[in-house]
Amino acid sequence: MARSTIPALPRCTTRRGVLFLTAVLLATPLAPQAFAQPLGPTWRVTAEVGGVFGGRWFEGNGAPSVRTEPGATIGVGAQRMVGPNVSAGVGVKVGAQPVSVNEDGASWTGGTLTEADAIGTVSFLTAQSTPLRPSLDIGAGVAVLSGARALLPFRDASRIAPIGEAGVTLRRVDPNPNKQEIAVFVHYGMLRLDASATDASTISGWVSRISAGFKVTR
Amino acid sequence: MRSKVLFDPHRLRMRSCGACLIVAAVISCDAPTGTRPDFAYDPTTLSRGQLYRWASGQQISVWAEAGTGLSTVDLGSAVRQAMTSWNAVPQFAEFTLSMAASIGEADIVVYDRATAAPVSLGSCTFDPQGSAGYTYFCPTGPSPTTAQKLSLAGGGTSQVSVLIRVDRGRVSDQNGYTALVMHELGHALGIGGHSDSPNDLMFGLPRATVPTMRDRQTLQYLLGKRPDITL
Numbered sequence: 001m002a003r004s005t006i007p008a009l010p011r012c013t014t015r016r017g018v019l020f021l022t023a024v025l026l027a028t029p030l031a032p033q034a035f036a037q038p039l040g041p042t043w044r045v046t047a048e049v050g051g052v053f054g055g056r057w058f059e060g061n062g063a064p065s066v067r068t069e070p071g072a073t074i075g076v077g078a079q080r081m082v083g084p085n086v087s088a089g090v091g092v093k094v095g096a097q098p099v100s101v102n103e104d105g106a107s108w109t110g111g112t113l114t115e116a117d118a119i120g121t122v123s124f125l126t127a128q129s130t131p132l133r134p135s136l137d138i139g140a141g142v143a144v145l146s147g148a149r150a151l152l153p154f155r156d157a158s159r160i161a162p163i164g165e166a167g168v169t170l171r172r173v174d175p176n177p178n179k180q181e182i183a184v185f186v187h188y189g190m191l192r193l194d195a196s197a198t199d200a201s202t203i204s205g206w207v208s209r210i211s212a213g214f215k216v217t218r
Numbered sequence: 219m220r221s222k223v224l225f226d227p228h229r230l231r232m233r234s235c236g237a238c239l240i241v242a243a244v245i246s247c248d249a250p251t252g253t254r255p256d257f258a259y260d261p262t263t264l265s266r267g268q269l270y271r272w273a274s275g276q277q278i279s280v281w282a283e284a285g286t287g288l289s290t291v292d293l294g295s296a297v298r299q300a301m302t303s304w305n306a307v308p309q310f311a312e313f314t315l316s317m318a319a320s321i322g323e324a325d326i327v328v329y330d331r332a333t334a335a336p337v338s339l340g341s342c343t344f345d346p347q348g349s350a351g352y353t354y355f356c357p358t359g360p361s362p363t364t365a366q367k368l369s370l371a372g373g374g375t376s377q378v379s380v381l382i383r384v385d386r387g388r389v390s391d392q393n394g395y396t397a398l399v400m401h402e403l404g405h406a407l408g409i410g411g412h413s414d415s416p417n418d419l420m421f422g423l424p425r426a427t428v429p430t431m432r433d434r435q436t437l438q439y440l441l442g443k444r445p446d447i448t449l
Contacts, residue, residue, distance in 0.1 A: 059249040063442060064310045101275065101310050104444055108275020110311050151311040153250045195250040205250035 046077045050185070050213015052095050057113075057193065057207050058153045064103035066151065068113055071097030073211060079121070087123045087135075092116065099148045111148040117163060118142055125171075133171050140164045143191055153195035153202055165189035169215065181217040186210065254309070257439040258413070258432030259420070265410030270355070270365075270447035271440055272325075272407070274312045279377070280403075281324035282317075285333025291386050291395040297328050300400035304407060307434045312441040313407065321370065325449075326406050327378050328399060331385040337378050340366040350388035351398050353405035354381045357447045365449045379449050380406045397424045404433065406449075408440050 055068035077091020094117075099110035119141030126134050143163045148154040167187030174181060189209050195202045262269050272278055282297040301315040308314075318324035327337055340356030356366040365379040382402045389395045401424040412422045419426040419433045429437070 056249045059251045061251055061253045063252055063254045066310065103274065103310070103442065106274045108311070150308070150314070152252060152309045155309070157250075193250050195252070202252035203250060205248045207249060 043078045043080045044181075044217050046075075046079055046089065046091065046215055046217045048075045048077075048091075048093065048185070048213055048215040049073070050211055052097060052209050052211040054209045055097060055207055057099075058195070058202075059205075060103065063152075064101045066099060066101050066110060066153065068097035068099055068209075071095050071113075073213065075117075077121075079123075079217065085125050085127065087125065089121045089123070090119070091121070092118050096147075099151070099154075101151065110151045113148045113154065114146050116144045116146075119163065119165070121165075123169060131172055131174075133173050135169045135171065136166070137169055137185070137187065138164075138166050139187075153193060156195065156202060158194040161191050161193050163189060163191045165211075167211075171217075183215040183217065184213070185215055186212045254442045255435040255438050257436045259411060259415075259418075259436055261409045261411045261436050261440045263411035264405075265447075268357075268410070268446040269440060269443055270357075270408055270410060270449060271443075271445045272313050272449045274310075274441070276313050276325075278313050278315050278326060278407075279318035279324045280315055280326045280328065281321045281336075281378075283321070283327060283329035283333060283336045285330060291389070291392050293328065293330055293384075293386075293395075293399070296392070296396040296399040297403075299396050300403045303400055303428050304403055304437075307429060307437050308441060309438055310441075315403075321378070322374070322376050324376065324378050326380045326382065326403075327368075328382040328384065328402070331383055331387070334371065335381065335383070336371050337368040337376060337381055338371055339381070340368055342366075346383060350385050351402040352383045353402050354383070355379055355406075355447075355449060361446055362444075363447050365447060382406055393427055397427045400424075400427070400429070404429065404437070407437060408445075408449075409433070409437055411436075 050073050051070055052073050053070045056065070057068060058064070058066035073093050073095030075091050075093025077089050079087050079089030082088045094115065096112050096114045099113050101108050101110045119139045121137050121139035123135040123137045141163055143161045145154065145157070145159050145161060165187045167185060169183045169185040171181055171183040187210070189211060191207045193204060193207055195204045280297055280301060282294045284293050298317065301317070305315050321327060321336055329336055339354070340358070342356035344354055346352035357363045358366040368376060368378045368381060370376050384395070384398050384402060386395060389398055397419065401419055404420050409420055411420070413420045413432060415421060415432060417426060417430060419429045420436070
């Protein structure tokens with residue numbers, strides 16, 4: 001059902017993220033039965049490193065398009081099991097991405113955008129009793145943007161923006177809950193940019209990106 | 219058996235998630251957007267209809283040739299103030315003005331009539347006709363063309379492609395001198411015309427001391443146009 005609807009969506013980078021996440025949803029069974037908890041009932045510390053890709057921050061109508069190139073992120077957080085198949089976590093991460101501006105075949109740099117995110121995440125784990133266990137993650141929070149203040153939309157935009165993300169994490173679970181857990185994740189995120197704070201010619205909108213990386217939990 | 223499939227909570231959950239993602243995808247295609255402003259006055263009336271500007275994203279170095287005998291006004295201060303005002307105008311970092319460490323590294327040279335020109339002129343006519351300010355560059359090659367690099371007066375090559383001459387004898391004080399330099403720097407950035415409003419910095423006889431909204435709109439407009447001449 002979903003597959004027949006997606007091709008009719010507007011052509012944009014977001015479609016890749018939707019296709020990816022829909023494929024994950026279809027491939028990831030959410031079994032009702034209980035299983036051994038991979039994280040344990042107590043809070044555990046997480047650390048992650050990864051990359052962030054994409055980001056269409058401004059689409060000009062007779063004006064340049066402003067995009068971010070691939071960048072790096074690092075983060076720390078804490079998470080714990082809150083149900084048989086559900087874990088919850090909070091975390092902060094910071095990242096930086098070069099900004100590129102394109103117009104009429106010409107491109108130039110717009111500086112570097114740095115971003116600090118504070119985000120809460122809920123993960124729904126599968127019931128597979130194998131060492132590799134995927135989960136579906138959904139999160140929301142706020143992002144604090146800085147840098148690239150010489151150009152729109154960052155020049156006049158609010159520095160604080162709401163964000164949301166969804167994606168999958170594939171954990172390598174150790175039978176011993178006291179050992180560290182290694183995971184890889186791919187998340188699709190969206191950010192609402194209030195770009196019309198002072199510039200009447202600018203209209204607010206959504207920015208979507210994909211982040212991927214490794215996470216260690218102890 | 220059939221009812222079990224229809225009301226399977228697992229499948230319903232997956233379909234709900236899929237629907238949410240599709241809705242999210244639709245709204246996230248709505249990136250922030252905007253338009254460039256239209257010009258407030260024609261930026262090509264002094265350049266015979268030719269639009270000229272610097273390549274987008276360029277760091278433009280400016281050299282102020284202070285010379286000697288300028289006791290009443292400060293050219294360096296006027297240039298720095300003019301650069302600060304114009305640097306605030308681009309919407310997409312199309313240019314950034316900065317002071318050059320040496321004349322050899324400069325893209326624009328500003329000098330006063332009271333001092334000798336620090337660069338040799340190109341093959342084009344230099345004819346200030348006693349004007350308070352004069353901005354000079356020399357297009358070369360077929361259209362779309364580029365501006366000729368001017369050689370240093372003492373010999374040697376340079377990056378200089380625009381020469382600005384101002385006349386301190388035509389202004390009464392430092393504010394007037396700054397406005398004059400700022401006006402000429404507006405020409406050097408691509409405004410090849412004069413405003414018909416006396417309130418604008420780019421009016422023929424400027425009284426404004428900063429670029430007005432109309433000056434800003436005109437420069438922002440031309441920064442989005444493909445130039446006939448690249449400086």
